[in-house]
Amino acid sequence: MxxxxxxxxxxxxxxxxxxxxxxxxxxxxxxxxxxYVPSEMANLMNEMYNYKAELKQGILSGETPSRFPEQILKIHTAELSDFKDRTEAFEAMSKAFIEAEQRLFDSTSTESLKTRFNATVNLCISCHNMGCTGPIPRIQKLLIK
Ligand code: HEC
Missing domain, CATH: 1.20.5 (Single alpha-helices involved in coiled-coils or other helix-helix interfaces)
Structure with a gap:
């Protein structure tokens, strides 16, 4: 035991x-x-982290993101580590996160790329605040100042 x-x-x-x-x-x-075998979700999260770090660099050097990263849709199905549940709150947060991500690729948006990018990162943080707080300091570094 x-x-x-x-x-x-x-x-x-x-x-x-x-x-x-x-x-x-x-x-x-x-x-x-x-x-320790990382869960499918943990792997996806690490991919998302790297993707976000690259995207941030791109935005800082004046690029406009052009292709929605389809792989992040796996957030709706990826298996979580044992003992973690896919709660309703988790589902709602995933949905909000994906929608924010989609707005990054909306060329008609009146909000700056920086604002929209930071909105996605703040949703990473919101979801982590529900019970997975460890990675938050790292995630905060993704914010564009
Ligand atoms: C809908 C909730 C939610 C969102 C949105 C979310 N995360 Fe996570 N994240 C989790 C959960 C839950 C875990 C733990 C996964 C597991 O252990 O199966 C996790 C784990 C992680 C980890 C640790 C992975 C590991 O190696 O164990 C990192 C890093 C991470 N997330 C970064 C991010 C980043 C960056 C974003 C935004 C681009 C993000 N997360 C968005 C819920 C979320």
Whole structure:
């Protein structure tokens, strides 16, 4: 039971924690590192992070985003880590996030790209505030100042 609890704890740390490596070092129980398999959602999130970082650079150098990243629609179906539920709030937040992302590609929009880009990042943060706060400091760095 203890082992199970620790595993559960580590799973949560890995997917939503800030500095999982240090957290593991601090435990005294010998747990192998390779026990962690990232969920489909965790992989998608990391892809989204990299995509956003590139997009930010593009916008800063004056480019207009041209192609909606279809792969982010997987947010509606990707499997979450164990012990995490696809709640109604999660669904609503995913939908709001995708809609904000679509507005980035609306060439008739009267809002600046910076405003629209930051709106998407703020939705990443809003959803993370519902219970996956670890990555928030990293996500905040994506905001265009
Ligand atoms: C609808 C809610 C929601 C939105 C929107 C969202 N996230 Fe997440 N994010 C999560 C959840 C839940 C997890 C944990 C996934 C898991 O462990 O299965 C997560 C995990 C992560 C992780 C950690 C992945 C790992 O390796 O464990 C990062 C980084 C991340 N998100 C970045 C982002 C970024 C950047 C955005 C916006 C572009 C974003 N998230 C939008 C809910 C969301």
């Amino acid at each position: 203890m082992r199970f609890a620790i595993l559960l704890f580590l799973t949560v740390l890995y997917s939503c924690g800030e500095q999982p490596k240090e957290a593991v070092v601090e435990t005294e129980v010998p747990i192998k590192y390779d026990m």
